[in-house]
Amino acid sequence: MFSFCKMQATGNDFIIIDYLENKLEYSYKLLSEFLCDRHFGVGADGILIIQKSNKADFKMRIFNQDGTEAEMCGNGIRCFAKYVYEKNLIDKEEFNIETLAGIKKVNLEIEGSTVTKVSVDMDKPIFELPDIPVIYLENNYKGSIHIEGITVYPISIGNPHAVCFVDDVKKVDVERYGKLIEDYKYFPNKTNVEFVQIVDNSNIKVRVWERGVGETFSCGTGASAASIISMKYKSTNNELNVELLGGNLKVIYKNENIKLIGPVEKVFEGKIDI
Numbered sequence: 001m002f003s004f005c006k007m008q009a010t011g012n013d014f015i016i017i018d019y020l021e022n023k024l025e026y027s028y029k030l031l032s033e034f035l036c037d038r039h040f041g042v043g044a045d046g047i048l049i050i051q052k053s054n055k056a057d058f059k060m061r062i063f064n065q066d067g068t069e070a071e072m073c074g075n076g077i078r079c080f081a082k083y084v085y086e087k088n089l090i091d092k093e094e095f096n097i098e099t100l101a102g103i104k105k106v107n108l109e110i111e112g113s114t115v116t117k118v119s120v121d122m123d124k125p126i127f128e129l130p131d132i133p134v135i136y137l138e139n140n141y142k143g144s145i146h147i148e149g150i151t152v153y154p155i156s157i158g159n160p161h162a163v164c165f166v167d168d169v170k171k172v173d174v175e176r177y178g179k180l181i182e183d184y185k186y187f188p189n190k191t192n193v194e195f196v197q198i199v200d201n202s203n204i205k206v207r208v209w210e211r212g213v214g215e216t217f218s219c220g221t222g223a224s225a226a227s228i229i230s231m232k233y234k235s236t237n238n239e240l241n242v243e244l245l246g247g248n249l250k251v252i253y254k255n256e257n258i259k260l261i262g263p264v265e266k267v268f269e270g271k272i273d274i
Contacts, residue, residue, distance in 0.1 A: 001271040009075035011217025011246020015047045029067035036065040056096035064212030072101035072158035074220015078118035081106040082264045101158025122258035126156035153229045160191040161225035169197045178209025194226040217246030227251035
């Protein structure tokens with residue numbers, strides 16, 4: 001029997017697996033594909049692996065629904081932080097987590113012994129094309145590229161994103177255009193895609209097509225990418241409420257650093273034969 005915990009942050013759901021002491025007996029890729037299957041497994045957008053770190057309090061590895069490994073996950077790391085605190089693996093309300101995108105600091109809001117909200121310092125956004133990465137050789141690049149008539153703003157929040165502005169997120173064919181942009185030749189590692197509707201200077205609506213998953217209810221790095229691009233090109237405020245299908249997140253951009261804030265919830269714990 002295999003033990004796990006399922007958690008969600010604004011509808012972005014994850015299966016958390018503790019490998020601090022246990023030795024891996026399975027391929028992470030195959031494990032993620034099996035556990036994330038919503039018909040034959042537990043069902044989730046991805047799995048989060050807890051490991052020891054020589055650089056931080058913990059190391060987090062993230063595997064998408066299709067088995068590919070991601071560099072960073074804003075909602076995932078907030079679920080991860082809630083789990084390790086509530087399992088008494090750490091007794092600090094502020095601590096560091098190692099990811100493939102670097103070390104991230106998390107802060108917990110606690111009521112009684114329950115973590116209700118987590119904020120994470122997402123570090124600086126990356127706009128340089130080789131570092132996103134994006135392969136685009138046009139000499140007149142000014143922050144956006146064009147993909148079959150769609151204007152796309154590339155950015156990295158530790159993982160690649162492509163942000164598109166739309167008049168109404170409800171009317172967007174997210175699957176069609178998400179697939180198109182995710183796999184487009186400009187993105188050698190593929191990309192996450194955000195469709196953004198500007199409501200006013202303090203509020204945006206976002207739908208997300210996640211690389212290796214499809215459309216999800218929420219995405220923390222996606223909310224961050226959408227916010228930074230909105231601030232940069234649409235002159236919104238540097239503190240934004242981001243409305244996603246699964247709920248609201250707050251993104252604050254100050255001193256070139258991104259802070260992502262939002263609720264986290266435990267769904268259930270269980271065991272499964274694999």
